[in-house]
Amino acid sequence: MQDHVLTLIAPAGTLQAAIPARVRAALQSLGAELGATDWLSPEEAADIPFAGLAPEQADAAARQALEGAAVDVIAQPAEGRRKQILLADMDSTIVTSETLDEIAAYAGLKNVIAEITKRSMNGEIDFSTALRERVAMIKGLDTSALEAVWKETHLTEGAESLVRTMVANGATCALVSGGFTWFTSRVAEKVGFQRHHANTLLEENGKLTGKVGEPILDREAKLATLKAIAAELSLPLSATAAVGDGANDLAMIGAAGLGVAFHAKPIVAASARAKVDHCGLAALLFAQGYKRSEFAA
Helix, strand or coil: CCCEEEEEECCCCCCCCHHHHHHHHHHHHCCCEECCCEEEECCCEEEEEEECCCHHHHHHHHHHHHCCCCCEEEEEECCCCCCCEEEECCECCCECCCHHHHHHHCCCCHHHHHHHHHHHHCCCCCHHHHHHHHHHHCCCCECHHHHHHHHCCCECCCHHHHHHHHHHCCCEEEEEEEEEHHHHHHHHHHHCCCEEEEECEEEECCEEEEEECCCCCCHHHHHHHHHHHHHHCCCCHHHEEEEECCHHHHHHHHHCCEEEEECCCHHHHHHCCEEECCCCCCHHHHHCCCCHHHCCC
16 A cells, blocks of 8 residues: 655646656666545646655656646655644745735835845844844834735735635645744735734834834744644644744744745745745645645636
8 A cells, every 4th residue: 555645846838747657667666555546637737646766756757757847745644644734834835925025115125134134034144133123123113004005915825725725625725934023914914824923013103113022033932832732732743734834934844744845035944844835835635635626716
């Protein structure tokens, strides 16, 4: 019996039958016992059940066989692959932008602040220190800039499908961000998250004070949130999924049963057990064995 599964996911319409066949040949050459290929979505996602190899071996063999093709690969145990908790980062994950960088544009400081953001997300500087520094730089900015940024904020492809499908199947979905509650409250409502956790951007008389509420929600706070929700629901961490792109997501990605680096910074992609580089967030549904026909509208 095949106790593991390798999922291949590609941009819609590009996963031709020859690709799973090539991967199957690579796995068989290593002595793997394979089950029948199960198409989760025609020309988009397919499962290959396997036994006799560790997930890391299967993942490496598949990537080598793909020869750089735009296909995401996730290998994992078959049992328990559908998760009951999802924790998701917001900036550059659920939404396509870095909201603080976009706020900074209204202060004429986008390039300066974006460079600090980049270094923070790459793990080059302490997250909390970097956040305080960036927020101090936009002191006095009119809060109307937040409304303007919100109007320009776009969801990542597949974000709503991911959350609403998991919620419809009984999962608890939480948005957990090093950004600000001003945005997470709106994103949570729009996408369907039942909970949201983030930092508080302080304001007074319609102006930003240049300060952020303490304590700051950082890398360790994200991990603590994952553990707290799992404990509250009496679920093991193996029943959780976490997705993010920056260094402050590493701890929760590493602890989750399905931890996914999504179009991630190099330090995150190098450390995560699973990564999505080519597709949208629906890849996390395929990784859990959902068929496209099961996605929430």
